[in-house]
Amino acid sequence: AVNPFKFFPIYNPKYVSMYQNKRLGDLPPHIFAVADAAYHSMLRQKQNQCIVISGESGSGKTESTNL
Secondary structure, three states, rough: OOOOOOOOOOOOOOOOHHHHHOOOOOOOOHHHHHHHHHHHHHHHHOOOOOOOOOOOOOOOOOHHHOO
């Protein structure tokens, strides 16, 4: 996660499509990779998925959850 008050081009539709349908680990780590893996796991297993976002105060948990 990064400062939510500064624009970074790594959180845009281009990156969403870049990480869609890729195996976790095929590309550099990104929050969209984790989300896509959880989504496809949910479809395959037909069970709810949960992503735990943890960290110290100020580490970007809220921003990651919003993305």
